[in-house]
Amino acid sequence: CLVGNLPSPTCAFALMVRPPSHCMHSPTLPIITTSLNMAKGGVHGKKTRMINATTKKKKTSNPNAPGKHRKTSKRDRPPEGDNKSDRKQSTSTSTTSRPKLSILGTTKKNAPPWQVLGEKDMKKNVEAEIIRRERIKLGIDSSSAGNTNKETFRADVSGSNKLISPSDRIMLNWKRFNPVSTPSDLTLVGAYLEKRLPPSLGVPEVAFLGRSNVGKSSLLNKLVAKVGGDTARVGKTPGATAAVNLYALLGQPKRKGGSLITGAGGAKPILGFADLPGFGFAKLSKETKESVEDTAELYLGKRRELSLGILLVDSRRIPNEDDRAVLAALFDMGVPLIVVATKSDKLKSSEVDMAMAEIRDGLGLPDGQPLRISCVTGEGIRELWSIILDACESRVEELKLAIEEGRDDGGVMRMALDEDDDENSGFYDDYEDEDGDEEGEYFDDDEDLVYDQGYDWVQNDSRFDNNMDDVLDNFYDGDQFIEDDDFVDEAQWSDRTEKESFKLKNLKKRVDEMERRGEI
Numbered sequence: 373c374l375v376g377n378l379p380s381p382t383c384a385f386a387l388m389v390r391p392p393s394h395c396m397h398s399p400t401l402p403i404i405t406t407s408l409n410m411a412k413g414g415v416h417g418k419k420t421r422m423i424n425a426t427t428k429k430k431k432t433s434n435p436n437a438p439g440k441h442r443k444t445s446k447r448d449r450p451p452e453g454d455n456k457s458d459r460k461q462s463t464s465t466s467t468t469s470r471p472k473l474s475i476l477g478t479t480k481k482n483a484p485p486w487q488v489l490g491e492k493d494m495k496k497n498v499e500a501e502i503i504r505r506e507r508i509k510l511g512i513d514s515s516s517a518g519n520t521n522k523e524t525f526r527a528d529v530s531g532s533n534k535l536i537s538p539s540d541r542i543m544l545n546w547k548r549f550n551p552v553s554t555p556s557d558l559t560l561v562g563a564y565l566e567k568r569l570p571p572s573l574g575v576p577e578v579a580f581l582g583r584s585n586v587g588k589s590s591l592l593n594k595l596v597a598k599v600g601g602d603t604a605r606v607g608k609t610p611g612a613t614a615a616v617n618l619y620a621l622l623g624q625p626k627r628k629g630g631s632l633i634t635g636a637g638g639a640k641p642i643l644g645f646a647d648l649p650g651f652g653f654a655k656l657s658k659e660t661k662e663s664v665e666d667t668a669e670l671y672l673g674k675r676r677e678l679s680l681g682i683l684l685v686d687s688r689r690i691p692n693e694d695d696r697a698v699l700a701a702l703f704d705m706g707v708p709l710i711v712v713a714t715k716s717d718k719l720k721s722s723e724v725d726m727a728m729a730e731i732r733d734g735l736g737l738p739d740g741q742p743l744r745i746s747c748v749t750g751e752g753i754r755e756l757w758s759i760i761l762d763a764c765e766s767r768v769e770e771l772k773l774a775i776e777e778g779r780d781d782g783g784v785m786r787m788a789l790d791e792d793d794d795e796n797s798g799f800y801d802d803y804e805d806e807d808g809d810e811e812g813e814y815f816d817d818d819e820d821l822v823y824d825q826g827y828d829w830v831q832n833d834s835r836f837d838n839n840m841d842d843v844l845d846n847f848y849d850g851d852q853f854i855e856d857d858d859f860v861d862e863a864q865w866s867d868r869t870e871k872e873s874f875k876l877k878n879l880k881k882r883v884d885e886m887e888r889r890g891e892i
């Protein structure tokens with residue numbers, strides 16, 4: 373893993389990856405940059421370090437490859453003098469014998485659950501990265517094919533933050549300082565499986581990744597701290613999210629006849645949040661598990677507007693091979709990345725430093741990461757918003773440049789980028805319905821919508837019943853899951869009526885789907 377600095381002192385986020393498939397800068401360059409400017413993490417200044425990328429090839433096969441049953445064993449915390457019995461390790465690898473981080477050396481064999489590049493390609497990436505750094509030192513910005521300096525690059529993209537309009541930006545900035553009460557709304561666009569990608573919203577997206585039960589959905593809800601609309605399903609049992617669930621964070625609501633129009637018809641999306649299923653995929657049938665993996669892989673590898681991957685790890689756990697492999701996969705896929713340590717409220721203050729150091733070492737992260745967050749105390753939420761905003765804006769800039777240089781056609785994002793006059797228009801104008809009514813239709817398009825909120829649907833899916841053996845095989849072995857009985861975020865569950873109507877909605881969808889499949 374190569375870790376270095378972004379030339380820009382203003383960049384607030386800590387780890388960015390941009391490899392070939394996704395890269396807007398150059399055809400072959402992965403870019404990993406760090407800029408350590410965590411407002412709350414106590415990190416000042418920047419650091420550059422390089423970790424030798426030539427790592428030993430592992431002989432073991434992937435224990436988490438689709439269809440394989442992974443047995444894990446509980447282990448006491450090994451470091452001497454550490455009496456924190458409440459922290460758990462979920463792999464049989466001890467801390468003392470933990471292999472050196474092998475992000476770039478990870479091969480397909482030992483990299484669950486998503487694709488990674490072969491060793492040869494990874495080496496090429498490393499060489500390309502070294503060259504890129506040299507060019508930056510010499511003042512040549514390789515991000516624009518080597519013949520444009522940084523000033524020109526900045527001038528070219530001025531005004532390209534249009535996807536996040538000035539007013540939305542103000543709102544999002546405001547959200548960072550008032551994370552609890554916000555007028556914005558969250559809408560579930562759909563839940564996707566079977567290699568079906570969500571429709572493009574034409575706005576930057578952020579993906580939440582991490583082991584089952586680590587707190588992905590909770591974090592999404594906390595970031596939005598919404599007052600209405602949808603919430604991501606949070607569960608005490610791992611496997612609550614069992615599809616790629618795409619949410620749209622809506623901007624300023626519109627007014628009609630003096631009253632506010634809320635929901636999809638009233639406001640346009642300004643950011644997309646993809647709540648990915650946790651790896652481990654407890655309680656899912658083999659078939660569903662594979663479908664989930666395929667879809668997640670496709671989403672991460674192909675999503676043009678994906679601006680940031682947030683990899684969540686539990687503060688109380690030492691990262692395992694799964695975490696390392698996902699980090700490697702994200703690197704290879706070119707997804708800019710920030711690692712956050714969740715449930716920090718569960719740590720005693722005397723445990724914090726050691727816990728963060730273990731995660732940092734376990735994943736080979738630069739200083740300043742992981743970012744500590746808690747959905748209970750709100751720790752780290754503002755910092756994360758800063759990181760998200762910076763990442764989204766960078767992505768918009770990259771994309772705009774790539775379109776200008778003919779390296780990317782921009783897809784749906786282009787519509788928004790092409791709009792000069794109305795900063796918020798573009799995408800939605802192309803979705804006017806036949807009567808000329810603006811918007812709304814887009815979210816009603818059920819063709820791509822597999823089901824609302826994957827879990828309930830999957831639980832009752834006939835495939836689930838038919839594969840009981842697989843289900844038992846893959847059943848969560850109790851090793852990773854830490855009880856969180858004491859935490860219920862009121863933002864996640866509003867009132868009873870809302871829950872009931874949500875259940876009814878799910879039920880109706882299931883009936884429709886069964887009818888479509890001819891089962892009833």
Ligand SMILES: Nc1nc2c(ncn2[C@@H]2O[C@H](COP(=O)(O)OP(=O)(O)OP(=O)(O)O)[C@@H](O)[C@H]2O)c(=O)[nH]1
Pocket residue numbers: 582583584585586587588589590591605606607608609610611612613614648649650651714715716717718745746747748856857859860861
């Ligand atoms: N104490 C505490 N509990 C949390 C926090 N975040 C999440 N939890 C709890 O952790 C459990 C799992 O949360 P989810 O958000 O469903 O986790 P997930 O990663 O989305 O899980 P999957 O969908 O199964 O992959 C729930 O019981 C939450 O209430 C936190 O910051 N502090």
Ligand SMILES: [Mg+2]
Pocket residue numbers: 588589590605606607612613647650
């Ligand atoms: Mg979830």
